[in-house]
Amino acid sequence: MTECDRRSFMMQTGAGVAALTLMPEFATAAPQSEGSALPVAVIGVGRQGRAILGELQKMDAVQVAAICDIDERRRLSGQRRAGGAEVFPDHRAMLDKRKDIRTVFIATPTHLHRDVAVDAIQAGCNVYCEAPLASTIEDCRAIASAARSAVGIVQAGLQGRSNPIYKLARTFYRSDAVRHLVSLSAQYHKKQSWRTPSSDPAREKMLNWRLDPALSLGLAGEFGTHQFDVANWYLGQLPTTFRGSGSIRLFDDGREIADTVHCDIAYNDGVHFQYNATLGNSFEGRHEVFYGTNSAIKLAWTHGWMFKEADAPTQGWEVYANRQQFHNDEGITLIADATKLAAQGRLKEGVGLPNPPLYYSIADFLTSIIDQQPVVCSVEQGLRATVIGILANQAIVTGQTVTADEDMFKGT
Amino acid sequence: MNVRLATEAMGTRFEVVLTGDDPPRLRTVGEAAIEEIEDWHRRLSLFEPGSLLSYLNRHAADRPVKLDDDTFELLVECIEVHAASQGAFDITVAPIMRAWGFHKITGAADSPSSTGEDTPTAAPVGSEFIQLDVDRRTIRFLKPGMAIDLGGLGKGHALDAAAAVLRENGVECGLLHGGTSTVVALGSPPDEDGWRVALKQEGPSPVVTLRDAALSVSAPHGRTIHMDGERLGHIIDPNRGSPARGTQLAAVVGPTARQADAWSTALLVLGHRPPGLEAGLTTLIAGDERADPRWKVEGPECGIFSIPDCLEEATETTP
Structure with a gap:
């Protein structure tokens, strides 16, 4: 070229x-x-x-x-x-x-x-x-x-x-805006059967590999991996233990893969990551929340917000920030290029990603x-996130506590 | 047994009601149909900056923009209806819609005087200024400032695509609609000749029976503006550069929903059937004495699905 x-x-x-x-x-x-x-x-x-x-x-x-x-x-x-x-x-x-x-x-x-x-x-x-x-x-x-x-x-x-909102939020996360992380959570909620139809039984089996326990990483692996990577990227550390459970709450159609899962992922410093996913309800879709002593950051892939504690110091940029009300909480909308857009009086145009994260x-x-x-x-970063998905799924499927050792996250 | 699924797309609510004796399978197939509708929403939305339509609107005046087969064929059909309808159906009305204030995403539309944009008549409009390259599958605008708005048949196209998914997967009985103004009927309910759909209005209501057919109804309701004491609807007369006036309702039954959608828009603008009206379409224009005999004038209670009522009523009376 x-x-x-x-x-x-x-x-x-x-x-x-x-x-x-x-x-x-x-x-x-x-x-x-x-x-x-x-x-x-x-x-x-x-x-x-x-x-x-x-x-x-x-x-x-x-x-x-x-x-x-x-x-x-x-x-x-x-x-x-x-x-x-x-x-x-x-x-x-x-x-x-x-x-x-x-x-x-x-x-x-x-x-x-x-x-x-x-x-x-x-x-x-x-x-x-x-x-x-x-x-x-x-x-x-x-x-x-x-x-x-x-x-x-x-x-x-x-x-x-690669997500511009997630990049911006990470700069806040790494600053005093969040301060000390106390916990984090993430969810994937979407009401769908996770089945792909086909009138040919053999083809239907092939298309529905996600419902085959021998092949599938379940909800935590298939969806959670993307969210676990966000945690890896923000925290800069890897989890050590996994506890989980799963059940079929809606799609009792003979499947063995749980349609609703919960997982508690613990880190060495005492922080816990609560992950849940379901195919039975869509409320609040997919998001991650980092809870810090100064503020919480909520990331929902096309949008992001910061919820400040009342005793957190006020930053200069907050004067022109765009805000949204969520029941009793007010979220500051995370907007890439906010300073430039605010100067042009176009701040609201920057709310949300114009393109899909992909x-x-x-x-x-x-x-x-x-x-x-x-x-x-x-690939190494992909491997680490995937291993977390594999271990989380293992904890969910077995109901046993799964412990990760450092070697699991190595590419060799 | 009925299985019902729904989604919000293209600024309205789509519903899929499927009838059969294997509900889990119907749900799976219905989900695939809903996904198809959502996919077309993402591709054709004028209000999503990341959609293919937004992308081509930004760039087609500068260079040819490549399209996939389905989108290209959709645009070819738009151009054909434009020609056959004497210009009454025109997807390039986006600048006029914007100038009249109909492109506000939320809330009531502004009157043109408060939009601060170009006057409606100055907008670059005309499907004859769209260049489609069949070999390269590209589109180009021949005038700067042009933009496409597929609101006139986007819902119908999405419903056709969803219906194709249902048929591919062996579903033989179902009713799909987008915003209750565009309907696709698959087969017929048990012991019925078809899905009876009533156009609910004051006085006697026309009822049509649909079986493997689509219906679209256009009316100057929904988003409206007020100007000089007059309430103006969101359907634009491209030849006048202003909202269509006069005709209160136009309905078309045809083999595909996008065809019915495009022609119901055109007939509302024209107020009569043009010589180029495609064969195989059954039409109804309010105030026109020459109603097609397929429309039976009965009470709305004769229809198992009344437009613009929601589908709730319909499924309650469905066997």
């Missing part, structure tokens, strides 16, 4: 230095020259793969050159999302044939990540691998091992680290490729 193309690419993907503002994208540059777009492939075009295609569609500097899925119906629907893309039922065939594609997004079921990721890394590709990284610690390590000798870059698809994660990945910079979320 030429320097001119690179500049255009950076501007169009919103991947420049200024791209982590809340503007939807920086696409006002001159059009990309014909044929110079970065060819990429998406491997696995189920729900998450289609979401990736949707975000790539808004990045003119990227061309989806191939899609890959073992399921024919998904290949067909993926092809309609990515016009002109070559379609493959097998990722190895794609890697062998399309040597021009050196950037791949992996969105297969979790238990299939290992083979695809290792093959793609060894083929010299830049790899974006969805999280959780894998369904076993052994598989995570295999990916980490391959990544250590990779020619390209490898990013774990944990979206919190967009920023993909943009960061592409930035790292172009700039040859370290990725925002490494």
Whole structure:
């Protein structure tokens, strides 16, 4: 890619230095020259793969050159999302044939990540691998091992680290605004069966791998991993013990995977992380809360707030802060670029992310490729969050206390 | 047995009611249909800055914007209805809608005098200034300042997509609606010829029976503005650059909901059936004596689903 193309690419993907503002994208540059777009492939075009295609569609500097899925119906629907893309039922065939594609997004079921990721890394590709990284610690390590000798870059698809609101909130967390952490909590609430329909029983079994206890990491692993990574990133430490429970509260349809789970995750310094997830209720969706002696920070992926204690010192920027009332509490809305927007009288326009969190994660990945910079979320970081998800699920499934030792979090 | 699911999307409430003897499976399939509606909301919303529609509105005047097959084909159909309806249906009315104050996300619409924006008639409007490249699947605006608003058929498109998911998965009986103004009927309830839908209004109500068909009703209700003592509805007459006046209701039954949606909007603007009206559509225009005989004028109680009532009533009387 030429320097001119690179500049255009950076501007169009919103991947420049200024791209982590809340503007939807920086696409006002001159059009990309014909044929110079970065060819990429998406491997696995189920729900998450289609979401990736949707975000790539808004990045003119990227061309989806191939899609890959073992399921024919998904290949067909993926092809309609990515016009002109070559379609493959097998990722190895794609890697062998399309040597021009050196950037791949992996969105297969979790238990299939290992083979695809290792093959793609060894083929010299830049790899974006969805999280959780894998369904076993052994598989995570295999990916980490391959990544250590990779020619390209490898990013774990944990979206919190690319989220502009989460980045801003972390600067507050690291300052005196929160002060001493007393506890944290997180939840994933969404009323849905977690089943995918199909009129073909064999296909239905394949599509519903998340309900197979032999393959699935349950709610804590499949959803919680993203939230555990936020805790890892903010706290800078890893948990030591896990206690959990799970039950079927709504979907008593023969499944063995709990539709409602609770987990208490403890750290060495006495802090506890309460995690709960359910498929039976949607109230307050997905969020994390860090409770500090000066304030609490609530992060809900597209929005974030700070709730100050009455005795916490007042900061200068609070004068122009946007606020929202939650029953008896007033939350200060966390807005990236707040100072600039306030000066323009447009502060309210900055409330909430204009793009889905996935967009920023993909943009960061592409930035790292172009700039040859370290990725925002490494495989090792992905491994650590995934191991927490695996151990939390283990505690929930067994009802036993699970203890983590440091070696579990190592990539070797 | 009925299974009901709902979601908020495209500024309204969508509901899916499925009838069958395997409720767990119906729920699973219904969830997939709801996901399809939510997906199209994310792609076509004018008010979500991260949507594909917002993206193309920002950039299509500067360069061709690539589209997926489904979105491209949707836009092709919009252009076709535009031509056939003598310009009465036009997705480029977004600047006019904005200028008249109909694009306020919350609360009542402003009157145009308080928007502080361009005067309605100065807005760059006209589907003839949309360039669709069939080979490259791209869209380009030929005038700066243009913007697309798919409010005229977005709900119908989402419902069609949801209905396709239901059919793919073997669901043969169900009723879907978006905001009670666009309805898709799959099959018919047990022991019925179809889903009877009444257009509730003062006096006798027209009732139509739907079976594997879609219905859309357009009326100048909902979001309105007041100007010079006149209450003006949110449906824009593209040729005049102002809210459509005169016709109080237009309803269309057709094979797809997006077709019915687009044409009910066009007929409300026109107040009559144009020569280019597509074959296979059953229409009803308030005040028009030539109502299609498929509409039976009965009381609203004859319909198992009354528009604009909510679906609650309908399912109570469904076997």
